Amino acid sequence: MSMEVNKDDNMVSDMILIVDDDEINRGIIDNIFSPYYSTDEAADGLEGLSKILADPDKYCAILLDVMMPKMNGLEVLRKLSDEELTSRIPVFLITAEVNSESLHEAYHLGVMDVILKPVTPYIVLRRINSIVELFRARKRLGNRVERQNIKLLENAKKIIELNQGMIEALSTAIEFRNGESGEHVRRIRDITQYLLEHTELGEGLTAEQINNIALASVMHDVGKIAIPDNILGKPGRLTPEEFEIMKTHTVQGGLLLEKIPQLRDNGVYEYAFDIARHHHERWDGRGYPDGLKGDEISLWAQIVSIADVYDALSCKRCYKDAFPREKVLRMIRDGECGTFSPKLLKCFFEAEETLCKLYDGNA
Amino acid sequence: MEQVRLEQLESAGIDVKDALSRFMGNANLLEKFLKKFPDDQNYKKLCEALEADDAEAALAASHTLKGVCGNLSMTELSGLLTEQVREFRAGEYSSAKELMPKITAAYERTVAAING
Structure with missing residues (x-):
């Protein structure tokens, strides 16, 4: 002093x-x-x-x-x-x-x-x-x-970084349970941010909103903490009963996020809740848990949805091997893994040239 | 300060007590600045300006000299210069100029007293 x-x-x-x-x-x-x-x-x-x-x-x-x-x-x-x-x-x-x-x-x-x-x-x-x-x-x-x-700003920055670190740590811990490395949540965040910053999907959103959405995307699967190990880690196809339980990770994710009061006061919360609950909805209305259709599904939930599918197909999972890039793109284009809005698909294929570099190590 | 010196300066119209207070009672310092007074160029500038009938330069010199005299508590001289500056400012150039014999007399008495 x-x-x-x-x-x-x-x-x-x-x-x-x-x-x-x-x-x-x-x-x-x-x-x-x-x-x-x-x-x-x-x-x-x-x-x-x-x-x-x-x-x-x-x-x-x-x-x-x-x-x-x-x-x-x-x-x-x-x-x-x-x-x-x-x-x-x-x-x-x-x-x-x-x-x-x-x-x-x-x-x-x-x-x-x-x-x-x-x-x-x-x-x-x-x-x-x-x-x-x-x-x-x-x-x-x-x-x-x-x-x-200056010191206050530095501290605020540290707190934000710590928050992001905690959120990533929580999400990664959940990833570990189904044998994934934690790279998945980081790639979902990167893909979401890239699509918002480099395609017309991000039009009208501020940089702060985009950052919040990207951070929220990290938490899309937190509901999986409520799914039993034998279902989460099952090497083969799930039975219809098991699949019904698996599907509840969306609703469970929303419930979990609702219970974190500090998060509810944060700009990330609305996005995080929406994404956790709705990232398995489908453009044609045949998704879950709410059966939302078309633009009833928020833009961010749609983006995380396609990012999640793209990442799951591109990497080895407990229930499948990694697919080659051509096969991944064909499956998405042909609607084998969900249906997406035409605009989302257009932007996604535009950006995919860059996004595929995230998987160089897997190829 | 010795009594003789004090009286000598006082007789030339210098308020020694007032001047000493301006030098924090330091008589040596007052002497040092008094000794600079005969070398101050403003009296000379004033005479030259009046010689050349340059009213503006005369005012500037008279004004500055007045400031110096004020700081050194040369009451008589600074009183005359105050009067002269007022005449210059009022555009009364000749009245201002007419004060010069008095000013010169006071100036010379002051310089003589300083030089002892």
């Missing part, structure tokens, strides 16, 4: 720039401030302005005489105001006389205070100290808030 405070302080300058064309005036002011600040001097407005513009953060305050050759104090002030520097560095006018018109303009341009010559050291020091301290405190606070914001 103490190091952080030092870091803040290091970012705050302690140098005062004295801009006055008279050496004696500069010397007097220098003498007042040098015990507390480092000082720099400029002998006219132009020199002062170029020193400031060269490195504005070098100075914690600028003391500006008004009547000076080359460029007077008000002109310097106007330039500083144009550059929006008067809100970053406190500027003080130190002048032998003031008229109300130039005073008005000076304050309008953002001058912090106007101090009359001849200066009274105690007063000038007090007035300038308090404003410099105010600017320093404001800057320190700004730096700290900024760093805290």
Whole structure:
């Protein structure tokens, strides 16, 4: 903590720039401030302005005489105001006389205070100290808030990554039960995301929605945790009774997701529930569990459905070997493994050239 | 500061007590800045500007000199210069110029006192 405070302080300058064309005036002011600040001097407005513009953060305050050759104090002030520097560095006018018109303009341009010559050291020091301290405190606070914001964002990102990790871990654990490696859920996520990002299927969806759908797709089979081992791991064809039990993984998945309160508050939930329950519906209405037909089935459930079929056909499963790519594509096209919307099929075959690379290791 | 020196400066129209307060009571520092005064170019600039009838340059020099005198508590001189600046600002160039003999006298007395 103490190091952080030092870091803040290091970012705050302690140098005062004295801009006055008279050496004696500069010397007097220098003498007042040098015990507390480092000082720099400029002998006219132009020199002062170029020193400031060269490195504005070098100075914690600028003391500006008004009547000076080359460029007077008000002109310097106007330039500083144009550059929006008067809100970053406190500027003080130190002048032998003031008229109300130039005073008005000076304050309008953002001058912090106007101090009359001849200066009274105690007063000038007090007035300038308090404003410099105010600017320093404001800057320190700004730096700290900024760093805290960065930290909060980093933490939020970590939490999101952890959430995704937990969701993948849960889904993968369930995969393990039917002897799959966990690569299946990751490929379903990749295929879903690819179809949404690279085909017309994703039109009208925001990047956040697409990410949520992709994450939700990971959870499509969580209901399988409720399916007994002897059915889930059966090497051959299921009996009609066994198949009825197997089919309940869709409804069970929805029920399970419903019971995670943290998930229900998350943007992923609606998609996850829908996908878990409906990824075995069919375009022709002959799927399960609800027999939804056509566009009654959500886009994301349709996409996960075709991704699931494609992946199952392309890989070895406990009940089948991996099929060659040509056979997989023919079976999908001929509707041997479900029916899909024409638009979905069109987009899928478009994307498949790329998607097949996911299976290079299996080929 | 020695009494003699103090009286010498006071007699030339310098409010030493006021000036010392501006230098945090540091008499050596006040002396150091007083010693710079004879080398300050603004009096010379003022005379030259009036010679050339350059009202603007005269005002600038008079104004700056007034600031210096104020800071060094040269009450008499700074009073005269304040008056002159006011005349310049009011466009009363000749009235301003007419103040020069008084200003010169006060200036020379001040410089003489400083140089001891």
